Amino acid sequence: MNDKSRTLDRIDLTILETLQSQGRISNVELAKIVNLSPSPCLDRVKRLESEGFIKRYGAVLDAKKLNIAMAAFIQVTLDRTTAGVFNEFRDKVVTIKEVAECHMIAGGFDYLLKIRIKDMDNYRQVLGYIVELPGVSQTHTYMIIDNVLEDLGLPLLNR
Numbered sequence: 001m002n003d004k005s006r007t008l009d010r011i012d013l014t015i016l017e018t019l020q021s022q023g024r025i026s027n028v029e030l031a032k033i034v035n036l037s038p039s040p041c042l043d044r045v046k047r048l049e050s051e052g053f054i055k056r057y058g059a060v061l062d063a064k065k066l067n068i069a070m071a072a073f074i075q076v077t078l079d080r081t082t083a084g085v086f087n088e089f090r091d092k093v094v095t096i097k098e099v100a101e102c103h104m105i106a107g108g109f110d111y112l113l114k115i116r117i118k119d120m121d122n123y124r125q126v127l128g129y130i131v132e133l134p135g136v137s138q139t140h141t142y143m144i145i146d147n148v149l150e151d152l153g154l155p156l157l158n159r
Helices: 010-021 027-034 038-050 083-093 120-131
Strands: 070-078 099-104 111-117 136-143
Touching (some): 010 038, 070 083, 070 120, 083 099
Antiparallel strands (some): 070 136, 099 111
């Protein structure tokens, strides 16, 4: 079943929103929040997982404590916009461990990367890898000074 073949009800949306913010919640606690008994609640969670609404579970780590608190966005322009160049770039960029996100962009450049680095020396090293990727003709870097708002998940329910 594809994810657009059915409409999620309020209970499904509440389950998703709760798991998104409290991934370690027990099924019993989740069932109380959505006003179901534990067994049907677990069935719904398993269905949401199997249908692909829940992609994975994880933890939010503290970058500062892990000595990778610096972050930057790098816009990348390729020298040609062909399927082969796009595929080659993608195959290589995903191997750079400091690249946290990579987005193909419509507009004045081709890709926007978010990198996590420990210091400026590390930044120069990572930029060196990026400029050598297949098809890269130009980059521009924007260092992040302050995180005003970080991704808190998908907006599911009206508040």
